[in-house]
Amino acid sequence: MRLIALNDLHGNLEPPSGSSGRVVDAGGADVDAGGAAFLATHVAQLRAQVPSVLLSVGDNVGASPVASALFHDEPTIDLLDQLGVAASTAGNHEFDEGYAELQRMQAGGCHPTDGCEFRPDFAGATFPILGADVVRDSGEPALPASTVVEVGGVRIGVIGATLRDLPTVVSAEGVRGLRFTDEIEAIDAASDALTARGVKAQVVLLHQGDEGAGGGPSECAVKPDGPGSAIARGVSAAVDAVFTAHTHQQYACSVPDPAGVQRPLVQGLSFGRLLSVVDLAVDPGTGDVVRADTRARNEIVTRDVPPDPAVEALVAEATAKAAPIADEPVGSLAGDLVRAAGPSGESPLGDVIADAQLEATRGAGAQVAITNPGGIRADLQGGTVTYGQAFTVQPFGNIMQTITMTGAQLDAVLEQQWQQQSPRILQISSTLAYTWSQAAPAGEKVSGITIGGVAVDPAARYRVSVNNFLAAGGDNFTVFAQGTDLVGGPVDLDALLAFLAAHPNLAPPPTTRITTAP
Known part of the structure; x- marks a missing residue:
C-alpha cells in the first residue's frame, strides 16, 4: 500500500x-x-x-x-x-x-x-x-x-x-x-x-x-x-x-x-x-x-x-476572482530581486524590503530597519511588478513598529542569529552594517556595527524599525522584546508598495551591508 x-x-x-x-x-x-x-x-x-x-x-x-x-x-x-x-x-x-x-x-x-x-x-x-x-x-x-x-x-x-x-x-x-x-x-x-x-x-x-x-x-x-x-x-x-x-x-x-x-x-x-x-x-x-x-x-x-x-x-476560478486586485501594477524593476542569500546571509530582496520599511517609518524617528528572512516568501522578477506579486513576497500583513534599543541590545540581537541549527540572518537597511566571523564562538560573532557609517555606542539609544512579529521576540529574537518607546507604523506590504511606487525601474542593490571574516 x-x-x-x-x-x-x-x-x-x-x-x-x-x-x-x-x-x-x-x-x-x-x-x-x-x-x-x-x-x-x-x-x-x-x-x-x-x-x-x-x-x-x-x-x-x-x-x-x-x-x-x-x-x-x-x-x-x-x-x-x-x-x-x-x-x-x-x-x-x-x-x-x-x-x-x-x-x-x-x-x-x-x-x-x-x-x-x-x-x-x-x-x-x-x-x-x-x-x-x-x-x-x-x-x-x-x-x-x-x-x-x-x-x-x-x-x-x-x-x-x-x-x-x-x-x-x-x-x-x-x-x-x-x-x-x-x-x-x-x-x-x-x-x-x-x-x-x-x-x-x-x-x-x-x-x-x-x-x-x-x-x-x-x-x-x-x-x-x-x-x-x-x-x-x-x-x-x-x-x-x-x-x-x-x-x-x-x-x-x-x-x-x-x-x-x-x-x-x-x-x-x-x-x-x-x-x-x-x-x-x-x-x-x-x-x-x-x-x-x-x-x-x-x-x-x-x-x-x-x-x-x-x-x-478551480485554480482558474480563484485567479479570475482575484485578478482585479492581483493584476494591478504597483512598480517596476530593472532586474530580478531574489530572496536567495549570498555567503553573508544578505539578499537583494531582503535589502529592498528593509529599505522600504525604513523609509516608511522615518516619521517615527527610525534610523535602521531590520526584517526576518522567513517573512520574505518569493522572488520578484524584473519588469512590471503587480500587486499579486508583491503580496506573494510579503503576505503576512505584519505591522511595522519602531522601538528604541541600546547599542548593546542591537549587538545582542544580531548575535541571536546563530541560535538555530543553521544561522538565521536578518535582513537590514542600508544604514546598518556589520561583519560576522564564522570561526568566532557563539555570542562573539558580530563586530564593527555601524549606523550611518558611525560606530555604534553600546550605551547609546537608537530607533529601530521591525515588524510586530519580531518586536514580540518572534523567531527567538527575544532581545527585540526589550525595546521601548514603541510607535506603530504601516503594514509591511504597504511599506513595500510605497517604496516600489516611489522608485520606478528599481535596480537590485549590491549585497555589501553584511560582510564576513574568517
Whole structure:
C-alpha cells in the first residue's frame, strides 16, 4: 500500500515562479515543478499504481499567494478536499489567523468579518486536522491526536503533531489560550491509544524537520542533529514512518526507532513541488508493517503531464476572482530581486524590503530597519511588478513598529542569529552594517556595527524599525522584546508598495551591508 504526502503547500494554487517553482533533481539539474493542476495529475498517477492514501504534513494555508489568501485560503481547502486528502496535521501557519479561524477551516462557514467572498458558502475540510501536542490552557485537547484510514483492507493509524516551539514562530494572538506540549510524549500517547484499538500500522505527520545539506530529492542529505530526526528516533517503536515538514527541505532518510529498527523519515520541499511517497509492505496475516520491505522516496511534480481539468478549473476560478486586485501594477524593476542569500546571509530582496520599511517609518524617528528572512516568501522578477506579486513576497500583513534599543541590545540581537541549527540572518537597511566571523564562538560573532557609517555606542539609544512579529521576540529574537518607546507604523506590504511606487525601474542593490571574516 502507498502513502502519499505533501507538505508546506502555503496556498500555491498556480505554479510557483522563480526559484520557488524549481527543484534540483538527483543529477543537479533545475526542473520546473509545482502547480495544483499538475500536482493532482501526479497524485492520480501514483494512486493508479497501487492502493493509496493522500496525506498532508501541515502549512496547507497561510503565507499564501493572493489567489488563495484574498479568500482566507478557502480555495486551498477546497483543493485539498478535491484531491481527496485523508488527514493533515496542523502546521504553524494554520494558526496565523488564530485558533478560531483554524476551527472554521475544519468545520466550514463564512468568515466572521468578510463573509464568503470566494463562493456563496464554505463547507470546510472533509479531512481531520490533527495536533496531538496542541492543548487548551485548561488541558483539554484542542485538536484530534489521530485518525484511522483504511487502505487496501489495512487500517493505518495517522498521528499528527506540530512543532513544540510553534509559539515562537507565530504571533502571540494566533495561539492565545493554547499550549504546545512535548512532541515525543504526545505522539507516544496517541500511538499507545491506537495500539489499544488494535491498529498496528502507524505513521506520523510531523510539522517539524531538519535542515538540508544539498542532496537530491530522494537522498538523505541533512545536517546532523536536526529536530525532525531527533523526534523520529525518539517516538514509539510502533510508529512505522515519519513524514516531516516546516523546513522546506527535500530528503528521504531511514532512522532507527527506540528498538533499533529502521523506519522512513521523509520531507518534500514546499509549494507542491514534490510528493513524498512511502510504500508500506504489510504482512496480510498480522497487519504489521514489514519495515525491511518498506521504501520511501520523493517524486517531482513536473509540469510535463496533462493538468487535471477539474483542479485547473478551480485554480482558474480563484485567479479570475482575484485578478482585479492581483493584476494591478504597483512598480517596476530593472532586474530580478531574489530572496536567495549570498555567503553573508544578505539578499537583494531582503535589502529592498528593509529599505522600504525604513523609509516608511522615518516619521517615527527610525534610523535602521531590520526584517526576518522567513517573512520574505518569493522572488520578484524584473519588469512590471503587480500587486499579486508583491503580496506573494510579503503576505503576512505584519505591522511595522519602531522601538528604541541600546547599542548593546542591537549587538545582542544580531548575535541571536546563530541560535538555530543553521544561522538565521536578518535582513537590514542600508544604514546598518556589520561583519560576522564564522570561526568566532557563539555570542562573539558580530563586530564593527555601524549606523550611518558611525560606530555604534553600546550605551547609546537608537530607533529601530521591525515588524510586530519580531518586536514580540518572534523567531527567538527575544532581545527585540526589550525595546521601548514603541510607535506603530504601516503594514509591511504597504511599506513595500510605497517604496516600489516611489522608485520606478528599481535596480537590485549590491549585497555589501553584511560582510564576513574568517
